[in-house]
């Protein structure tokens with residue numbers, strides 16, 4: 001989606017620059033071409049986002065001048081934007097019959113066609129259009145990006161990985177991160193089919209490609225848990241508890257579960273003490289300790305742990321509420337305490353919701369690829 005937006009902006013800028021150039025050349029009294037004013041009016045409407053007006057002007061342009069290839073291309077682009085990609089593809093395809101097209105015109109037409117076919121979910125045809133583009137301009141990074149988006153759309157992770165590796169402008173680091181995403185996605189598909197062992201191999205390859213990227217580690221932990229291997233899961237968790245992440249609860253929630261499965265819940269305190277040594281995990285560790293102390297009935301120690309958490313992260317709502325609850329419990333257990341317990345639960349539930357920062361899709365579970373708009377790494381707390 002982001003790529004489409006960038007492309008749209010680049011397209012608009014190009015149109016503006018083009019219009020300015022034409023404007024300047026007009027000043028120099030260069031001879032007008034047929035339908036020129038209609039074409040400018042179309043471009044102007046296009047730039048300002050009035051697509052219906054732009055469409056009318058471009059149609060009027062080609063009635064006066066059938067040689068204005070760009071007007072045809074724009075007509076197709078607008079039709080696609082309006083949701084009639086089938087018609088857009090026909091307009092663009094028909095242009096290719098012409099004999100006297102320049103190289104740049106051919107490139108523009110294949111760009112447009114690839115988009116039409118993608119919008120129609122005709123991925124094979126879209127890839128064919130990209131192949132034609134590659135023959136005309138082999139270092140076209142737009143085409144390279146677009147090719148990747150087509151493979152992603154069809155969950156073709158093998159070809160997506162190859163396309164990422166052949167991409168002309170991605171840095172090595174970006175390539176490896178992408179590879180890790182695709183390997184994780186492959187693993188998830190294998191896990192869905194019950195092939196946990198193969199899935200774990202993919203997760204481990206992903207970890208190797210991008211060692212600081214959290215999702216494959218978490219998926220590996222979950223896979224071990226599904227296979228009833230909490231010990232192996234604990235080994236992985238121990239590797240990642242010191243990771244810097246905006247979502248440390250993803251690690252700590254699993255850690256609690258794994259220790260519980262192993263009958264080592266009593267060791268949790270020891271782990272928490274260990275995590276107090278790392279700045280990225282210490283608030284989570286204090287809160288975990290507070291929870292443990294509450295369970296053990298050691299309220300004073302719980303209060304101290306909450307206060308410590310707040311001294312490092314004063315905005316933590318869950319810590320404030322836990323503390324408020326504790327104070328009430330230490331005094332009188334009246335009804336307001338019950339209310340606070342409820343508020344606490346609601347707030348925690350909200351804190352555990354995730355939202356896509358691209359399309360706003362909400363999920364209870366953390367996601368690294370939005371199931372709605374397919375954007376990668378778009379989860380934020382919401």
Ligand SMILES: [Zn+2]
Pocket residue numbers: 356357358359360361370371372373374375378
């Ligand atoms: Zn989304």
